[in-house]
Amino acid sequence: MLRGLRGHHWRGRDRKGRSTWHRGWILAALALLLAGVLALHRQIPDTLGNFGSLIETFLPWFGLAVPVLLVLALLRRSATALVALVVPAVIWAVLFGPLLPDKSGGSYDFTAVQHNISADNTSVASTMQTLMRADPDVISMEEITGPALPVIEQQLDGTYRYHVVEGTVGLWSKYPLTATGPVDIKIGWTRALRATVQTPHGDVAVYVAHMPSVRVHFDGGFTANQRNHSAEALGEAISREQLKRVLLLGDMNGTMNDRALAPITMQLRSAQGSAGAGFGFSWPAAFPSTRIDQIMSRGITPTAAWTLPQTGSDHLPIGAHFQL
Structure with missing residues (x-):
């Protein structure tokens, strides 16, 4: 040639x-x-x-x-x-x-797993087993339905004694939870929460959020205005957080590159970007092409980030190790 x-x-x-x-x-x-x-x-x-x-x-x-x-x-x-x-x-x-390079490495003393389990998930029990195999200290979930909640509790409550559910989002923890409550992200119903996780290494403020969905229409473009307003509201809530250690877990329906998430991403760093390998695409699960599920933090050091195996959801679960 x-x-x-x-x-x-x-x-x-x-x-x-x-x-x-x-x-x-x-x-x-x-x-x-x-x-x-x-x-x-x-x-x-x-x-x-x-x-x-x-x-x-x-x-x-x-x-x-x-x-x-x-x-x-x-x-x-x-x-x-x-x-x-x-x-x-x-x-x-x-x-x-x-x-692109693998940036993981170093010791860790805290593990988080995040998953939008999907309201249409017909294998909730096996989904919980997949999440538990990562041995996380906390598990956050979105799209929790009424029928799914008892199954989740049955699977997790033995290991994760403490949990809080607000609307369709929830957090399960091995450590006690205090100061729990919903976070208003301006959509008319509850899809975000805050809790203080009392770890052996000190308190961590954990937010779980499910930003409103976005849609692509040939006649209307990328309909994301509600998601954008919710990002502003969540960013304001995080800016008022008193604890130095903050962890955000959730389906952001947007990537770290998306300017609409700037009220959040300007305050927190991505575990995948700091300690992962590659892009860590999480959606759609059948052919991951973008990362709209996020684990972000400040005041704690991510040492690894990865995607978990596919479950019955249209999202892949994601996980991260942290040094507190």
Whole structure:
């Protein structure tokens, strides 16, 4: 192949007399457009169908356009397009390259598992067994239904003696819970809670939240306004937290790149980003393509983060180790 790149057909002119530097301008323009989307995604307006948030939800996947454009540039024998492709490749590497290596390691004394168990889950008991195999100290869950709750309690209460359920979200803990109660995220019903977990290493404020769902419509774009308002409300609640150690577990219906979650992500760091390996995609479970389930913290150090095996839910469970 290298001999072919150095040969007459690569160096020569095409039928219109254009050299390798004077063809492939459309491909070069597409490469620079891709670079602009990656580098300036925060500047893409949300006024039309929350388009900016939609792009940010799937932003890592834009990197797949680089090898596609590379193949087209080679077929076109365009040096201009190849040089232009360096720009998005470098930007993608800067944005997402640090996420790829395994950053786990070090001791831990606290483990959390988070899972949206799905209201349609028909195997709740086996789901609980999957979560318990990680031996977490706390388990948070969303989409807890009335029929599922007795099954959850039957499976967990022997090991996780302390628990609180508010609306459709719940927290099970090996350690005592105090100061429990709902958190108002401005949606008209309860989908968030707060509890103080009294660990042997000190108190930790744990929030469990299920942000409103988002939808993609061809006529209306990315409908996320209610989720955005809830993120602001949850961010305000976390900003008022008095304890130094804070843990947020939940289905955020958004990624760490999504600007709409900035009221939360500006205060907390992602366990996956700090101590995971790769992107840790958690949804949809059949073909994970984005991470909308999050474990975030401040005042405690994540030392590992991972996804658990698939359960009867459309989300994958996620887990994280912490050093308190």
